[in-house]
Amino acid sequence: MTAETDVRSTENLPQQILDFLQESNEFNSIQLAQQWNLDHQKVIGAIKSLLANEGVLTTKDVTEKRLELTNEGVQFANEGSPEYLVFEFVGTDGAAQADIQKKPFGKIGMAKAMQFKWVSVDKGRVVRQATEVTDSTRKQLESLRIGSSDVSENEKKELKKRKLISEVNIKALVVSKGTSFTTSLAKQEADLTPEMIASGSWKDMQFKKYNFDSLGVVPSSGHLHPLMKVRSEFRQIFFSMGFSEMATNRYVESSFWNFDALFQPQQHPARDAHDTFFVSDPAISTKFPEDYLERVKTVHSKGGYGSAGYNYDWKIEEAQKNVLRTHTTAVSARQLYQLAQEGFRPSKLFSIDRVFRNETLDATHLAEFHQVEGVIAEKNLSLAHLIGIFTEFFKKLGITNLRFKPTYNPYTEPSMEIFAYHQGLTKWVEIGNSGMFRPEMLLPMGLPADVNVAGYGLSLERPTMIKYGINNIRDLFGSKIDLNVVYNNPICRLDK
Ligand SMILES: N[C@@H](Cc1ccccc1)C(=O)O
Incomplete structure (x- = not known):
């Protein structure tokens, strides 16, 4: 679980993407987001902003399947698997089965811990059968959460069966160089100013395209008229x-x-x-x-x-x-x-x-x-x-x-x-x-x-x-x- 992560700042992400593309010729947005440890949407946003410059990038829509932790999966990754919690609860002294059943992790935890032969029951008392155990369910979930590939297919199958992970379709972009690819983009002006008009300099300038999809600023609070x-x-x-x-x-x-x-x-x-x-x-x-x-x-x-x-x-x-x-x-x-x-x-x-x-x-x-x-x-x-x-x-x-x-x-x-x-x-x-x-x-x-x-x-x-x-x-x-x-x-x- 020691996959190298390259934590990028999102500052000037478009430029970083151009530089990366110069070297790599093609990339997949999900993989890049994982490699740079960034939110996928941030990468998509940067790619979209680059698309405003005609011909710089070529993109292809692809749908990628990805494994995501379910709510329960997230909970197990955070707190430990129920079987492990049971093992801990039983401790070296053992515990009454009735007390374990009362715990939120009790039911599933008991079943799994028995199956793994971590614990056994004798006349209503649960005792440890193993001296030491590894919470591999939790480890696998933690690995999958950060997109690591060190979880085997069989382990994934088991996690899916336990509804701790599920497969989701994510829309991604495969990005390659466009016909007029460059790593040095002309600065794009956001505003047309009176000075630009007076001097005529606007003729040589590049203007940012309007983004009609952008959401407005959320007002801090609304007001009702007294009437x-x-x-x-x-x-x-x-x-x-x-x-x-x-x-x-x-x-x-x-x-x-x-x-x-x-x-x-x-x-x-x-x-x-x-x-x-x-x-x-x-x-x-x-x-x-x-x-x-x-x-x-x-x-x-x-x-x-x-x-x-x-x-x-x-x-x-x-x-x-x-x-x-x-x-x-x-x-x-x-x-x-x-x-x-x-x-x-x-x-x-x-x-x-x-x-x-x-x-x-x-x-x-x-x-x-x-x-x-x-x-x-x-x-x-x-x-x-x-x-x-x-x-x-x-x-x-x-x-x-x-x-x-x-x-x-x-x-x-x-x-x-x-x-x-x-x-x-x-x-x-x-x-x-x-x-x-x-x-x-x-x-x-x-x-x-x-x-x-x-x-x-x-x-x-x-x-x-x-x-x-x-x-x-x-x-x-x-x-x-x-x-x-x-x-x-x-x-x-x-x-x-
Ligand atoms: N229409 C009356 C109010 C009213 C409504 C209904 C019954 C009687 C009186 C007004 O304008 O003042």
Whole structure:
């Protein structure tokens, strides 16, 4: 096991390879790696870098079989074979067979040590039969590990049978001199500099080829934007309460789903261009479920389902107008309609995504923000359940001091705003809006009359500002965001 090893430094490996090839005319990358005691991949890397110089090398792909130690083989090479460990354990005094069996090496070790006649058993006691033994299994494994050839074919066969080594195929290169072989390569420039361009010297220079296969530098750690961080917390809370996520993949929505389906009259001030962004291209949507559209039209203009309606002339043109969705309740409306079509089943749904409002921008208002929306559809559901859900939901967020205030939404009755006490600001702040969806909205969809649906909407930005002590919403969202907020906030760091 005293094979000569020539430990090369990997510095300037390409040059060393050229010099070696000058003498030897041809070599196999695996054999060279073994001879120089280098990682094979390093040698391959150096050869590949030389291939960037046309004609210097010729290479041929070959597949070589090589013996590698299995995990168990590595363990035996490091710690000794089980049979040897048994022999050692037995010692000159002998040992109880039961004690040996308890050892991790006991079972296999006993069998082998008996087979080799190193030990024998007499009435449950194991004694040495040989005075001195050599752990040749370990020696052979150690030899094979460093690629030495002093292990016989029979020994290899035995090691394979014991699953201590296995044959693996390794892709190697047979390298010979190319048509323009040289040992003195022109220096290759990595960068084209302004000076080279100005002097024209670039014309005589050789440039390094781009290596499109090289991997990028691994960043030391990643960062989550505070908003995304809080979003993932909200998602986890919803999941832990048994909610499933709704698909929110559209920002452009028809007025029909954003307003009409939600029993929001066409003259409602929220539909004004001062509050809503209308989309000019495509300006209208035309595909709606026909029967449902008729029922929505009727309930708005004439009433029905126990409601007097709004008693006005409902116009399809108004419903067709495309808008940037003003709330994620448009997503909920589509989903509830879908649920009615599929046949009602109790459901808890949520969505978190962007919404858009034509607001005057200030420290707490942006024209786009995120909404966190929850919907619960179930029989015999009341406002009391909704309050219960909030108490649980906000407890998970760390907010326990809640107050509720009656409010008005065209699509819910009763409706309530949710307030939380903000310690820092020493006041109650509104954190969301909610309610029980109206029959005028649910029944035209085809949901059964005894099904109640509770819903709520929160802003994602507000709780994030409260949690992270951010005073201006523009520090949190939009083009002016200071990345240092993200980098320096330890809560945003995603350690590896
Ligand atoms: N859509 C409401 C929130 C809400 C959702 C569901 C039911 C009731 C209210 C808003 O934007 O404020």
